[in-house]
Amino acid sequence: xxxxxxxxxxxxxxxxxxxxxxxRVLRTVMPMAADDFDFVRGSGLIDELHSRGKVxxxxxxDAALLGEHxxxxxxxxxxxxxxxxSYPYEWSFSALKAAALLHLDIQQAALKKGVTMTDATAYNxxxxxxxxxxxxxLSFRRYQEGEYWAGHRQFCEQFINPLLLRSFNGIxxxxxxxxxxxxxxxxxxxxxxxxxxxxxxxxxxNVFMQARLQNNSGSDDAIRKAKTRKLPRIGFEQILxxxxxxxxxxxxxxxxxxxxxxxxxxxxxxxxxxxxKRRFIAEFSSAVKPALILDIGCNxxxxxxxxxxxxxxxxxxxxxxxxxxxxxxxxxxxxxxNFQPLHLDxxxxxxxxxxxxxxxxxxxxxANADAVMGLALIHHLAIxxxxxxxxxxxxxxxxxxHGVLEFVPKNDAMxxxxxxxxxDLFSDYDQANxxxxxxxxARIVKSEVVSASGRVLYWFDRH
Numbered sequence: 001x002x003x004x005x006x007x008x009x010x011x012x013x014x015x016x017x018x019x020x021x022x023x024r025v026l027r028t029v030m031p032m033a034a035d036d037f038d039f040v041r042g043s044g045l046i047d048e049l050h051s052r053g054k055v056x057x058x059x060x061x062d063a064a065l066l067g068e069h070x071x072x073x074x075x076x077x078x079x080x081x082x083x084x085x086s087y088p089y090e091w092s093f094s095a096l097k098a099a100a101l102l103h104l105d106i107q108q109a110a111l112k113k114g115v116t117m118t119d120a121t122a123y124n125x126x127x128x129x130x131x132x133x134x135x136x137x138l139s140f141r142r143y144q145e146g147e148y149w150a151g152h153r154q155f156c157e158q159f160i161n162p163l164l165l166r167s168f169n170g171i172x173x174x175x176x177x178x179x180x181x182x183x184x185x186x187x188x189x190x191x192x193x194x195x196x197x198x199x200x201x202x203x204x205x206n207v208f209m210q211a212r213l214q215n216n217s218g219s220d221d222a223i224r225k226a227k228t229r230k231l232p233r234i235g236f237e238q239i240l241x242x243x244x245x246x247x248x249x250x251x252x253x254x255x256x257x258x259x260x261x262x263x264x265x266x267x268x269x270x271x272x273x274x275x276x277k278r279r280f281i282a283e284f285s286s287a288v289k290p291a292l293i294l295d296i297g298c299n300x301x302x303x304x305x306x307x308x309x310x311x312x313x314x315x316x317x318x319x320x321x322x323x324x325x326x327x328x329x330x331x332x333x334x335x336x337x338n339f340q341p342l343h344l345d346x347x348x349x350x351x352x353x354x355x356x357x358x359x360x361x362x363x364x365x366x367a368n369a370d371a372v373m374g375l376a377l378i379h380h381l382a383i384x385x386x387x388x389x390x391x392x393x394x395x396x397x398x399x400x401x402h403g404v405l406e407f408v409p410k411n412d413a414m415x416x417x418x419x420x421x422x423x424d425l426f427s428d429y430d431q432a433n434x435x436x437x438x439x440x441x442a443r444i445v446k447s448e449v450v451s452a453s454g455r456v457l458y459w460f461d462r463h
Contacts, residue, residue, distance in 0.1 A: 004069055008358040009123070015138045016073075021065055025081050027058075028066065028073035029138065036141040037075065043113040046137060054106060055134045056080065056126075077137070083292055084316050085366055088122040088158065089177035090342040090350060092325040093166050093252040094333075095132070096173065099125040100159035102132045104244045107149075111237060116143040120151025122158040122183070123360075127340050129314060130332035146230035149239065153214075156206050157183035160243075163250050164189060164207065168197050170253035172322045174343045181354055186210035202246045252326060276450040277303065277375070280457050281404060282310040288402045290370035292316065296346060296396065297377035301328040304339050304373075312371070318344035346377070347385040364398075372396055372403040375457075379408040382429050383418045389428050393437045401462045403442075407434045412453040431456065 007018035015033035019026045029037050040046060049055035061078045063070040070076050088096060099122060107117055117139045124136040149155075161184040162173030169192060176184055190211040197203045281303050285293070289311040295304040298317025308315050317339065319325055328341035344350070349363035374396045381387045396405060408415055409431060410424075435458075438444060442460035449456050 002065075002067075004066060006069075008356075009354070009360060011355070011359075013136075013138060019066055019069055023081065024065070025079045026061070026066055027077040027079060027138070028070055029075035029077060030072065031074045033138055033141075034074040037138070039142050040113075040115050040137070040140040043115055045110055045113045045115055045140065049106060049109060049134070053131065053133065054102060054109075055137065056082075058137055079135070082126050082135070083128065083314050084340070085361065086127060086316075086340070086342050087350065087360055088162070088183075089174050089181075090344065091127075091174075092322065092329045092341060092343065093163065093172070094326055094329045095127065095130070095340075096122070096159065097163060097247060097250060098130075098333075099127075099132045100155075100163065100247050101244060102134060103155065103159065104240050104247070106134055108237065108240050108244075110140060111143060111233065111240075114143050115140050116147070116149075117141075117151055120149075120155035120158065129338040129340050130329055143233075145233060148229065148231045149236060152239075153186075153210065154183075155243075156210055157185055159183075160206055160247070161186065161189045163247065164193065164197075164203065166252045167250045168193050168203075168253060172343075174322075178350065178353075181360065185214070187214055202242070206243075252322075273451045273455070274302075276448070277457065278306040280448055280450065280459070281306040281373070284402075284404050284459050285310040285312045285371075287311075288371050290400075290402070292369040293371040293373065294318070294367060294369045294399055295373045295375075296344070296399075297375060297380070298324075298328065298341055298373075299376075300324045301331065301337075301339050301341055303375055304328075304341075305337060307371075307373070308338060313338065315339045316369075317341040318346070320345045346381055347387060367399045369400045370402065372400040373405075375404065375406045376408065376414070378405065378434075379412075379415050379418065379429075383415065383426055389426075389433060390437045393434070394441060397438070397441045397460065397462055403460055403462075405438065405458050405460065407431055407456045407458065409454045412451070412455060 002021050005020045007020065010018040014030065016028045016030050046055060050057050056079050058077045058079050060075050063073055063076040066076055102125060103120060110116055118141055119139060124134060124139055125132050126135050162177055165171050165173050165184060186207050190208050193203065193207065198208060285307040291313045293307050293312045293315050295315055295317040298304055298319050301317050304315035304317045315338065317328060319341065320343065325341045325343055328339065331337065332339040344363065352358060352362040352365065354360045378392055381392045382389045396403065410429065438458060438460060442462045444458055445461055446459040447456055
């Protein structure tokens with residue numbers, strides 16, 4: 001009998017739930033959602049949005065696939081499986097912005113079909129490469145003339161406010177969002193925004209007035225007004241149009257020169273060394289042909305691109321530097337690359353969190369790929385972060401059966417820079433121990449010195 005497991009993050013929606021069966025992704029549609037589902041499906045909205053790449057595909061399948069888990073379901077749907085799951089607190093500014101614009105586009109298209117959305121959560125959007133896609137078809141329901149936008153506050157907290165934090169204050173949203181999974185409240189953001197931001201009508205209405213309304217929302221008078229107020233459809237459409245026009249203009253604020261801002265011209269690799277590195281990755285990728293390759297410490301994505309150009313289907317990169325991620329995401333969009341750069345502090349990765357610490361999966365649970373790269377990374381973790389070399393290698397090798405890791409010797413300029421302000425207590429950090437630790441977990445297929453300082457790339461196959 002097939003093993004059925006429920007998606008731990010879909011329990012909040014009483015209208016349906018996600019299940020996994022033998023690698024397939026199935027969704028129940030409960031009787032309470034059946035009428036809306038039929039109306040939305042009959043309107044042609046989902047087919048239209050799917051044809052434009054904005055909504056994930058779906059088809060009705062035999063409920064017997066879910067056995068007793070579908071006993072009360074009106075329908076069972078099947079969706080294609082996502083190659084990698086990410087969360088808003090891992091997205092770059094421009095990725096979060098793209099997700100916000102997608103949500104508005106979908107809501108605008110829905111209204112034209114007499115449909116609206118039950119919420120505006122950012123967690124209903126995932127990325128395939130740099131392209132955002134909406135994944136929750138049960139968020140759609142029949143529109144009632146005169147109703148307000150039910151998801152406005154949620155849209156502000158999970159999209160607008162995190163974007164404004166970066167745009168006005170130069171502070172990336174990622175750490176705050178990870179600690180506050182529902183986003184950033186208007187009340188908190190209003191205390192941080194500069195006074196000049198009040199000159200923006202959009203900020204005034206969507207942040208400062210929202211904060212005031214939230215403070216008064218519990219009064220009996222406020223509740224009565226909320227139940228009786230009406231918003232004509234044309235007013236709803238104008239709100240969506242205005243928000244889209246405004247968000248399109250938002251850009252990340254200046255937050256100083258980032259570590260990798262001048263990566264293309266100011267790094268410790270000479271041009272021929274970079275060529276050697278790309279050639280090695282090209283050979284590896286051509287041989288392994290990974291459907292998914294993880295690039296830990298991806299910087300702006302140069303070596304992810306080398307992998308994509310030589311056999312990899314999708315590259316998901318991770319880095320801590322927001323400037324590098326922003327550059328990488330914009331390049332992926334402009335050049336049509338199947339590359340998704342995400343924020344990650346490798347010494348403090350995204351944990352399991354949410355309800356019962358299972359609602360949002362940690363990085364370790366999601367980092368299962370066909371191949372992994374750890375280039376110009378391990379010395380940062382072992383020396384700058386003071387992590388055990390054996391543990392770093394184990395962490396990386398566990399992610400994929402094949403990979404390329406780089407060892408940077410102590411005489412290298414980058415390592416010397418890391419050791420300038422600290423005593424060298426890292427007796428375990430040498431090439432012999434590196435190879436011993438790697439050999440205990442994998443077979444070294446090939447190694448190559450790629451720099452004058454003695455940097456070495458290791459191609460491995462996990463035991």
